[in-house]
Amino acid sequence: MRAMREQGGGPAAAVYWFDGDPRWRPPEQVTPLTAQVEADVCIVGGGFTGLWSALHIKRLAPQAEVVLLEREFCGAGAAGRNGGWVNGFEGDLPTLVERFGEEAAVWLVGASSDGLDDIGRTVAEGGIDCSYALNGGLSVATCEAHLGHWGDLIPVSRRLGLGDHFRMLSAEEARAVSGCPQATGALETRHVGSVQPALLARGLRRLAIEAGVKVYEMSPMTRFSRTRPAIVETTGGTVVADRVVLGMASWLAGVPELRRTLFIIPANVLATERCSERLDAIGWQQGRPFADARTTVHYGQRTYDDRMVFGRGGGRLGFAGSIIPQHFHDEREALEIAGDLSGMIPAMRGVGIRWRWAGPVDRAQHGMPWVGSLGKQGNIHYAAGYSGNGVGPSHFIGRTLASLALGIEDEYATHPLVSEPPTWLPMEPVRYVGALAVRRAIKRCEDAEAAGREPDYVSRQLRKAIGVSMPKGVQVRRSRP
Template identity: 35%
Template structure:
């Protein structure tokens, strides 16, 4: 019998994690004061709170979250813990080789930090160190990794192991891939449980958390007043850790386009996964611009995710998330093309999450122009599990005004007005999004795109900055 798929605004991970640990911090109900107010209870806000307490234990820190911790991308993501090495050519072009290597190494170290935190708190976050395959499902997309592999070879770094299509089939049972590379240090985890772990650690460190406490206004004078429905917080410094919701901060609104990603999981399927030949195998994602990925979960489900869902007009995330970008039938058909043996897997949960796409595809951290006591960190563009750990070091350094390599990291960047204003961003983004989808489809038919599609495709995030830099 097929289980009816349930599309919901809350991810499978978040539902499962909240069922295991449903503690909710009280919402703010009176005016209060703090040294530092962190807005946003995702990975960025929680890691930053921990860092600040480690470095300055006497600071009085308050963290507010509009819903529950993990209600944003941190509880909705696909759970691939991927270091920054795939972005090495871009990082090198923008910030130079030393900073690029430092950031990549820090992102690898982030996985060890996550593991250490879970051991310290005796928490099971479903960490599976089975590696991740970055592959291609058509010959035109094979070799997307070549530039990265070659750039790393110049530093004697062999981070990726080349695989043939037959190797990938042997490891995962998927006949869909023509070639790829294995990132052996790549891992998967349960993002909902990681959020719960971080939330517990932050509370234990003495940070005051208020959930269901939305910042409705930010007065930029110093000290800052953060208005919430239940009271006003007065703080010397503020850290905005609100990911896609940064589009609602006027100084930051032109830095990102908000585009949702869709995901679904099956009911537990251990036997079918084993029959597919994928038990304990690596996770997989392809080389489409709107990436498709598959992984297994700790309780024996298969997860499938697809980028390039609905766009948020003017940063209206609730509107974009009100309906799925891809129906669960469409997602299931895509899963079947990657994993034919799981084509009949009954789907139990499907959801969408908002992703903040910067033009470079890289995150940015800094101080609001004219308000240096208000910090921001966002723009992870769909790769945040490990990068938020790195970002929290940068945010802590900027908050504490530490004169170190984190405070002067390449990721520290002033707003650039990278995208046009609305409605141009939405209309332009829609056209580029269609061009990307068309090119992904034509690549799989071994056909070329026409000049208009090619021109629009070349405007996609991730290409622009590199072209600017080299021009």
């Protein structure tokens, strides 16, 4: 199958990270849960959130009994399907200052950035071959209007002593390193980079098992009780656990208490044939990912074997937070993205696209993750709302969940991202219709800006609705899962 892709033909509806990278292999042994077991902590979800939570818990409390349940195999969700950009919260600095104040914002940026170093140490010490490199990331403005995208970031970061994180590039410099002839400038963020995410997830799974975590795959949770201890049921067994960590990302939208907190939208990704000469010509380097400044962001990286992985945020919405087949594969979106690539980076015109895939994204109204708790017993914790930016932050969030699960009252358990859901979405069908209207308005605005025109008034007003919250209103019923 792999050889066929190298010879040409249309792109395969498959994930390059799993299907095209010979370093990735399915797990040799998958153990489903078939009995009742007991644990101090039961983690649900084997993506980066679940795996980092498990590893942090074992580092902090090696004797703790930790069980991890995964409905497919570890990394099968967004963790193994993403674009591989690795960053902390540095780009969110102005938003963090506005929401939580300067001191908390500086701490969050520093702690998330330190997390990237710990990912590097874990990868090196654990012998995980996943092309993890932090050579700086490039956000390119592709029109005049996008130069304003970074607004307060540079002055605020300088004022708070974090100016070294960033460097502004002139239009000429931006063109030389992006391949975008229309670039009007760029922001280089120094301490960020890229990874082969499926290999990272696979490596973290191995380290978790070596640390004593009992990993049960092909074991979907079907329900959990809001009791202490909690009873977590799967299709084949039960876990009785003092604490529960829900690391289910987009699937959390199916939990009744969280139904009005997340939009589920996909991101779509392509991988090309090998094209080292083209990548050299446009100045792309491994470990130095690319993005533009759109809300429906385009992003990409050069892989270890000299392919371009290129994606775009956004796609078909799931009604009432549902995950639909188009959140995993969507040919129409893939075709559009291939067109975007040719338009944005002319040197890539005619390159063979070999793989196309998508994955569900847990989009929060304000675009930032939070860590919350469910039930009256205070023993069920979850993280949600990465909004397409979770590869690096999941290390920090996993550390936070570890403190909460172990009852450690440190700075991780008490930072301001540990909160109630910060926003409530409207009920359906208002949410779906409203989100579609906002999404179309964003596209109209960004297309107009790319063409050097002022977006129309209605579209501009609708675009602002992206951050609007509703009252929580009626209490939702607690049922399954």
